[in-house]
Amino acid sequence: MTTAKQLPSPAMEQALRQSDLPDISNLVRNYAEYISTTRQLTVHTVRNYVNDLAPLVQFLAEKEVEKLSAVDRLFLRSYLAWLISSGFSRSSISRKLSALKSFFQFLRYSGVIELDHTELMTAPKKKKKLPAIASSYEIDRLLEEPDTNSDPGIRDRAILELLYGAGLRVSEAYAIDISDTDLTTREVRVIGKGSKPRIALFGESASKWIDNYLKNVRPKFASRQSDAALWMNRSGGRLTTRSIQRIVKKYALAAGLDHNFHTHSLRHSFATHLLDGGADLRVVQDLLGHSSPATTQIYTHVSAEQSRSVYLGAHPRANKSTSSVKSAKQNSQKSNAPS
Known part of the structure; x- marks a missing residue:
């Protein structure tokens, strides 16, 4: 249990010393005890x-x-404006407003x-x-990185191919059983969010x-023929x-990809490459298993950013300013002037 001795922090102690509010120190400590127990x-969270x-x-x-009781909507609007002008990030402001609402409850x-x-207060939208x-x-x-002369390498290549080829979440790939996969139709049954x-x-x-x-590696890994898991470790258990x-x-780092690249990056890449190739947003939404097109919409922004980058780098007039055109015209007039 959180104790009064553990709270508050030096920053809070300083703010409390500046306050003229009676019992504010006790209220903060009682609040800490309340959220800790209830x-x-x-x-750490408290x-x-x-x-x-x-x-x-402090405000x-x-x-x-x-x-x-004097804290009304006008005061709260002023407080929000003060947080913004003080240079707090959107995520930081969102956290502070969440704590504010909890405290006033x-x-x-x-x-x-x-x-x-505080009930009707809303935080600035996060970017x-x-x-x-x-x-x-x-x-x-990335796909070429696994050593496909080894059993783990063949398995790992298959995993990477499926994650990218089907745009799966890691939780979906993990739960696949052999019976869920049809290599003839190239389909796999997965359980997405919300089951x-x-x-x-x-x-x-x-x-x-x-x-x-399936033919050359999994039989060696499987400890029980009846085990349903598609992806297995060398001990015979589900990966x-x-x-x-x-x-x-491991393979992303070996391939020299961004250090932030992870399993979900393969799903992001799957969606963006489909859109870059001309796929309809609704189709991509269905393939990803998104219930709302709004969730898929972010990939159109990625595609747009890439399109802009390609355009600026490739189009001969993408970076030519009006001034450079005028300058060229003036130079042309000078060269054509009678000598």
Whole structure:
């Protein structure tokens, strides 16, 4: 259990000393005890919540607020504007507003305030991070990395081929049984998010390597013929998600790919390469198993970024400014002037 001695942090202690609010120190400590016991949060998480309240206590002191009941919507808007002007990142502001809401819920629950004006507060929208992807050339390098003269290498090549060829999540690839895979139709049945089953498609290359693995490697790894798992380790057990992640990471580093490249990067690359090749967004959505097109939409931004990069690098007039055109025209006029 979190104790008063463990909280708050030096930043919070300083903010509390500046505050004119009676009992604010006790309220913060009581809040920490409350979320620790009722929500079973760890000491580390509780400390983070309390630390994220420090700017609030500081702002209350600057505004000389003497009663928490005086915190209304106008004050909260001012606080949000102050956080933004203070240079906090969007994610940091989002955390601080989350702590603020939690604190005021506790104050209302405790009878300290009657109205909780934080309920309708919304944090600034976070910028969507574009997913890390690899070019088709980089994917080729990655796929060539496993030593296919060895049994683990054949298995690893088959895993990489399927992850990229079908755009699977690592959790989906991990759970595949032999009976889920049809090499003739090149289809695999997977269980996606929310336990939703779907049929994923894969290409000829993935089919070839999976067939090689099933015929020449898996029988050596399997300890029990009745074991249903498709991907097996050398001890005869199902390959874990962590093992699959390590496999991808190992070959990605060996291929010289970005150090942030991971299993989901293969899924990102799958989607982006389909869109670059002219695939319809709805089709990509279906292949990825997304329930909403909004989730798939981010890949169109990646494609657009790539298109812009290619255009700027390849089109002869992409980087020519108006001034350079005028300059060329003036030079031409000078050269044609009578001597």
